[in-house]
Amino acid sequence: MSAYDSLLRRRSLSKVGPTAPSHLELLRFVDAAGTVADHSSLHPWRFISLRGEQRDRLGEAFAEADGGDVVKYISKARRAPLLIAAVVSTRPSSKIADWEQEAVAAGVTHNLSLLLDEAGWGVMWRTGHLTRTEPVRRMHRLAPNEQLLGWLYVGDAPGGPRELRRKRVNPSDHLSEL
Numbered sequence: 001m002s003a004y005d006s007l008l009r010r011r012s013l014s015k016v017g018p019t020a021p022s023h024l025e026l027l028r029f030v031d032a033a034g035t036v037a038d039h040s041s042l043h044p045w046r047f048i049s050l051r052g053e054q055r056d057r058l059g060e061a062f063a064e065a066d067g068g069d070v071v072k073y074i075s076k077a078r079r080a081p082l083l084i085a086a087v088v089s090t091r092p093s094s095k096i097a098d099w100e101q102e103a104v105a106a107g108v109t110h111n112l113s114l115l116l117d118e119a120g121w122g123v124m125w126r127t128g129h130l131t132r133t134e135p136v137r138r139m140h141r142l143a144p145n146e147q148l149l150g151w152l153y154v155g156d157a158p159g160g161p162r163e164l165r166r167k168r169v170n171p172s173d174h175l176s177e178l
């Protein structure tokens with residue numbers, strides 16, 4: 001499938017099944033996703049996978065962050081068998097601003113989401129108001145120069161090939177000439 005076709009076909013899936021890609025399969029996707037344009041090749045990003053009971057620690061961190069119901073948050077974190085935390089790891093640089101590095105990390109995450117979708121996995125990028133709270137940072141063992149960009153929730157796409165229709169943007173609203 002061409003990149004053009006993959007992009008037009010991609011859809012987020014909020015409800016996924018219990019099977020997830022293996023670590024080995026993920027490595028292959030991360031390899032390709034990491035080919036984004038990257039000013040000075042700083043590679044200012046990394047991913048952390050959460051599977052099985054590791055997901056409960058995210059639910060517990062959410063509950064600690066807002067004093068909420070831990071059972072509710074654990075069940076939210078268990079909405080997919082695999083969560084992939086996307087992290088921007090800002091490198092010290094006098095030349096490359098933080099926002100440029102965030103653009104790179106977001107680009108890699110979009111690529112990874114597209115590759116998973118193209119391979120037939122269900123994917124949804126999720127965040128929420130607790131994403132950058134201290135308990136959630138601590139639980140992921142982030143370094144001081146790191147921030148979360150959210151999680152890709154990944155599982156199998158129940159029901160086989162999807163025929164979700166996409167409401168397309170009007171490209172003329174998003175492209176002008178100076």
Ligand SMILES: Cc1cc2nc3c(=O)[nH]c(=O)nc-3n(C[C@H](O)[C@H](O)[C@H](O)COP(=O)(O)O)c2cc1C
Pocket residue numbers: 010011012013124125126127128149150
């Ligand atoms: C950085 C980021 C964070 C997001 N966080 C959420 C979220 O917390 N909850 C949600 O319902 N959708 C969230 N979304 C949107 C979904 O991932 C998805 O794009 C949206 O449901 C539209 O579906 P589509 O991707 O098939 O167009 C987020 C998207 C991005 C890029």
